[in-house]
Amino acid sequence: MTAAPTPRPGGARPSVPVTLDGTDVLAHEGETILALARRVGVPIPTLCQLDGLSVYGGCRLCSVEVAGEHRLPLACATEVVPEMEVRTTSPTLANHRRRIVALLFAEGSHVCAACVASGACELQDLASENGVDHISYEMTFPRTPVDASHPKFILDRDRCVLCTRCVRVCDEIEGAHVWDIAQRGNQAHLIAGMDQPWGEVSSCTWCGKCVAVCPTGALAWQGTAPGELHADPGLIAFLTDARDGTWDDRAGGNERRDDEEVAP
Amino acid sequence: MGAQIDLDAVRDGELGARSRRTHRALVCSSTGCLSAGAAGVRAALKADVEAAEQSETIQIVPTGCRGICSRGPLVQVEPRGEDPTLYQHVDTDGAHAIARDHLLGEGVTADVEVVAPNLPFLEGQVKVVLANAGRIDPERLEDSVAAGGYRALHTAITSMTPEQVLDQIDRSGLRGRGGAGYPTGRKWKLLAEAPGTDKVVVANGDEGDPGAFMDRTIMESDPHRVLEGLAIAGYATGAERGFLFLRAEYPLAIERLERAIRAAKRGRLLGKGIFGTDVTFNLEVRVGAGAFVCGEETALLASIEGRRGTPTLRPPYPTERGLWGQPTMINNVETLANIPPIINRGPEWFRSLGTEESPGTKVFALAGSLTTTGLIEVPMGISLRTIVEDMGEGVPGGRSFKAAQTGGPSGGCIPERFLDTPVDYEHLRALGSMMGSGGLVVIDDSVSMPEFARFYMEFCRDESCGKCVPCRVGTVELHALLDRICQGTGRQRDLRHLESLCRTVQATSLCGLGQSAPNPVVSTLEHFRSEYEALLTDVPAATTRGGS
Amino acid sequence: MTDTTEPGVHGRRLRVATAWLGGCSGCHMSFLDLDESLFDLADRADIVFGPLADIKVFPADVDLTLVEGSVTNSDNQELAAAIRANTTVVVSFGDCAVTGNITSLRNGLGDPSGMLERVYVEHPDLTGQLPTDVVPTLLPQALPLHDVIDVDVYLPGCPPSAARIKAALFALLDAIESGQDVQSVMATRAPDDIRFGN
Known part of the structure; x- marks a missing residue:
């Protein structure tokens, strides 16, 4: 693991000394544990977190151990402080993460073989990366009706993990707030508009950002066959950075160095 | 907006008016007594007093709660200059008897049961926050100011x-x-x-x-x-x-x-x-x-x-x-x-009340298998045994005490051998329970602890907000595991999953609801593990761990 | 045909079985995609039961059984019990056995009688009646194998690729021969070797 300090756009160099899994690294002031870990190449599992959206803290997968802390802080929400000692992996954390992923599989109808998102699904990847090879909990086998009322998109609530990325992207980026959560506990579910069929919600702009950020196959393009959906979660950080004037280095294209001139 | 009131003037006026009455009848009009018929009792008393044209001298006061809710509706009659009498289980007939004999007649009526003034439930209490409860009309500012x-x-x-x-x-x-x-x-x-x-x-x-x-x-x-x-x-x-x-x-x-x-x-x-x-x-x-x-x-x-x-x-x-x-x-x-x-x-x-670390009093809602239930206010540091055996007068019906649950769905069960524990924040937490807001449920030996834990887990499952995964789904799965065990189809691996999932829900939930939802399971497993094991289909013949 | 100089257990060659419960046989197809590695398997073990071996009764004393498919009817239930009673290492083989997968999609519909009515009576073939004797009774739900019997190893995938089958299978055979704990051997699998779907 290398931890070469990389400058931020604007030239500030990281200056906060932090110990990450036993290695001394320098963090930016105000940087979250997750941002630091990603910058220096330490993987921490996440699901509800998405760069460009507000912090939610619902999936709990990025829980880490911090020396002196009684509870497990969330990497996505906790800013580094000088001399912080962070452990991103431990047998206990691995067990917690495995159980949380297994709970998500038990809750929904995550039949990868029949899912549009198979192959590009963050939940499927989380199972592989965290060693979830079976679900020891009682499967719920939900059967909620699919909302196919929208001309362009489709919603299968049985595949929804309630990460609220769609809720947040629609509210915070698109400004339409088509999505929200209704009911509570295991009755909680995604609703469009005033709990209407999606196709009847006039505030929907058809922008498709909710589909782009969905980590599973819950939100998809109409007519997508199993394995054909490819979400584009990086789109949002790209958009917000563009809005802020700090272009990011989007993986897989659109790479732009800081010293490059930005077209208006 | 009216004029600034003068507290002394209001108090003097109120006490002056009170001194012109010969009798006051305090009718508990809180939710508990109202649901037992207190409104009818009050109406009956009022009607009789009015019929006797004694409204000027006899005051019928609707009050807050006196705590012994299991004996409601309660009516306290306070003749001027004499000791008060507290009547219990008053119905409309009883109200007429109280009006006839006590308010309008010679004295205490024989037709309605009276609460003994030295009832242990009442005697052990120290009323600070409940000092006015049952003593004033909560709907009149003047009553409050006078107190x-x-x-x-x-x-x-x-x-x-x-x-x-x-x-x-x-x-x-x-x-x-x-x-x-x-x-x-x-x-x-x-x-x-x-x-x-x-x-x-x-x-x-x-x-x-x-x-x-x-x-x-x-x-x-x-x-x-x-x-x-x-x-x-x-x-x-x-x-x-x-x-x-x-x-x-x-x-x-x-x-x-x-x-x-x-x-x-x-x-x-x-x-x-x-x-x-x-x-x-x-x-x-x-x-x-x-x-x-x-x-x-x-x-x-x-x-x-x-x-x-x-x-x-x-x-x-x-x-x-x-x-x-x-x-x-x-x-x-x-x-x-x-x-x-x-x-x-x-x-x-x-600071003279309660203990060094936990000064003052605490109000508890005493419920479950006790002779006398209701609301009590006691100094911190009092022992659970005093509350259960003296104030609550023990477990009725020939049953025996098994455990006390404090802290509601977030708390834990305290078995008999810890009954002498002083009730304060630190001691209860050390026992794997918590003070909580003040629920105290006594469980007798007829209750199955796995079923008791399942009840609280069902509550937490239904009350989870659904935001974080460990609480939203964890409580569903914990309930399913408990249900399987309670129904006698559970296996040892279910018990293992129950324990490991409890740890994850406690450690990773977002808020206190999820973090404490496993507590009733964890504490009953700690003190009554053998009850769980006895329900498993593949329980080993000789089980020596835990037990009550 | 038994070569006692080959490594094995109990002084005999390894005995491997496969079983096909409620599934599409895709996992078995993927198993056949082991291609030339099937020869390596044949060198080390006898295939003593399964769709690939015409044997009617599950034999005793099996070292390892790959079980494809969920437990969806009464026959599956009986076979699963026989497998567990006669096998040292039971492998939940493929997503249907591991999670219920496609076969479990019916579970959300509730009691299967309505579904049977729809298929056999409302959209009848020539007979227009519910099957009685020959077709085993459907269980109320299609269950993952580990809900019915204890499972030692999980090999997810729909189907698991031949490469994943090969990696797991030979590691398990090694472990059985050397007396290692199969679960700890499997615990060190790479993320690529554990994957739902395909």
């Missing part, structure tokens, strides 16, 4: 600086009565020191533990005390706005609090320029939709703002960024009810 209401607010505002008030509360050692026991003085100081000019104080009356009704009783029986406590908190911390948050399931408390606020505003005890000073404190009631999770402070604030009542991440803490981004402090109703007596009688007096 000393708003005296502490007057003292604080007219003769103390906010710093002096903070110092008094800090030195009293008062700790949050909502369950966690955070020092109240420290919390107040956090808000006082927070930058910002639009600070807010909130009373948390969103009581939701099954079987618990401490806060409801305080709000129903002595609403002005809660208002006064909150106003003092506002003065001490520099907050000019306050909210009383309670659940829609408490209609009587809502009604009485709103009536109290209107009366206090009319008398300039709330609002702008209290007691002729430039102190302002405005107060509103906000009613939740009945979600248990809204007792969690960040979810409570979201609900007040009109948003979905789900917890948010802390930090930022409410004292940094709370209601509409402003520094906000949330105190439990019972905590606030302790404030006026501390100001009136001083922190040293308060």
Whole structure:
């Protein structure tokens, strides 16, 4: 693991000394544990977190151990402080993460073989990366009706993990707030508009950002066959950075160095 | 807005009017007695007194709760200059008998049962926050003022600086009565020191533990005390706005609090320029939709703002960024009810009650398998055995005591061998339970502990807000595992999954609801493991672990 | 044909079985995609039961059984019990056995009688009646194998690729021969070797 300090756009160099899994690294002031870990190449599992959206803290997968802390802080929400000692992996954390992923599989109808998102699904990847090879909990086998009322998109609530990325992207980026959560506990579910069929919600702009950020196959393009959906979660950080004037280095294209001139 | 009322004049007027009466009949009119028929009792008494044209000399007073709810409806008759008599299980016939014999006749009627004045349930109590409960008409400001209401607010505002008030509360050692026991003085100081000019104080009356009704009783029986406590908190911390948050399931408390606020505003005890000073404190009631999770402070604030009542991440803490981004402090109703007596009688007096670490009293809702149940207020540090065996008069019906559950769905079970434990924050936590808001359920030997744990898990499952995965799904799966075990189809691996999932839900849930939801399972497993194992289909022949 | 100089257990060659419960046989197809590695398997073990071996009764004393498919009817239930009673290492083989997968999609519909009615009566073939004797009774739910019997190893995938089958299978055979704990051997699998779907 290398931890070469990389400058931020604007030239500030990281200056906060932090110990990450036993290695001394320098963090930016105000940087979250997750941002630091990603910058220096330490993987921490996440699901509800998405760069460009507000912090939610619902999936709990990025829980880490911090020396002196009684509870497990969330990497996505906790800013580094000088001399912080962070452990991103431990047998206990691995067990917690495995159980949380297994709970998500038990809750929904995550039949990868029949899912549009198979192959590009963050939940499927989380199972592989965290060693979830079976679900020891009682499967719920939900059967909620699919909302196919929208001309362009489709919603299968049985595949929804309630990460609220769609809720947040629609509210915070698109400004339409088509999505929200209704009911509570295991009755909680995604609703469009005033709990209407999606196709009847006039505030929907058809922008498709909710589909782009969905980590599973819950939100998809109409007519997508199993394995054909490819979400584009990086789109949002790209958009917000563009809005802020700090272009990011989007993986897989659109790479732009800081010293490059930005077209208006 | 009316004129500023003069507390002394109101008190003297009220006591003067009272001295012209020959009898007062106090009819408990809290939710418990009302549901047992107190309204009919009151109407009958009133009708008889009016028929006898004695309305001027005999006063029928609807009051708050006396605590022995299992014996309601309760009527206390107080002839001037004589000892009071407390009647129990009064129905309309009984009311007519009381009117005929006691109010209008020679003395105590023989037709209605009387509560012994030395009833252990009543004798062991020390009433601080419930001092007026059952003694005043909660719907009349004058009654409250005659009993000393708003005296502490007057003292604080007219003769103390906010710093002096903070110092008094800090030195009293008062700790949050909502369950966690955070020092109240420290919390107040956090808000006082927070930058910002639009600070807010909130009373948390969103009581939701099954079987618990401490806060409801305080709000129903002595609403002005809660208002006064909150106003003092506002003065001490520099907050000019306050909210009383309670659940829609408490209609009587809502009604009485709103009536109290209107009366206090009319008398300039709330609002702008209290007691002729430039102190302002405005107060509103906000009613939740009945979600248990809204007792969690960040979810409570979201609900007040009109948003979905789900917890948010802390930090930022409410004292940094709370209601509409402003520094906000949330105190439990019972905590606030302790404030006026501390100001009136001083922190040293308060410290003389309870223990060094947990001064003062605590109100408990005593329920379950006990001879006498209801609401009690006892000094901290009292032993569970005193509460259960003396005050509650033990387990009835030839059954024997098995465990006491404190802290509701967040708490744990305490078995017989720990009954001598003093009741305070630290001791209960050390036993794997918690003080909680004050629910205390006694379980007898007929109860299956796995089923008991399943009941609480079902409650938590249904009350989870659904935001975080371990609580939303973990409680569903824990309930499914408990259900399988209770139905006799569980296996050893189910017990293993139960224990490991409890650890994950405790460690990774977002808020206190999820973090503490496994507690009833964990504590019953610790003390009554053999009951779980006996239900498994593949239990090993010789099981020696645990046991009760 | 038994070569006693080969490594094995109990002084005999390894005995491997496969079983096909409620599934599409895709996992078995993927198993056949082991291609030339099937020769390596044949060198080390006898295939003593399964769709690839015409044997009617599950034999005793099997070292390892790959079980494809969920437990969806009464026959599956009986076979699963026989497998567990006679096998040292039971492998839940493919997503249907591991999670219920496609076969479990019916579970959300509730009791299967309505579904049977729809298929056999409302949209009838020539007979227009519910099957009685020959077709085994459907269980109320299609269950993952581990809900019915204890499972030692999980090999997810729809189907698991031949490469994943090969990696797991030979590691398991090694472990059985050397007396290692199969679960700890499998615990060190790479993320690529554990994957639902394909």
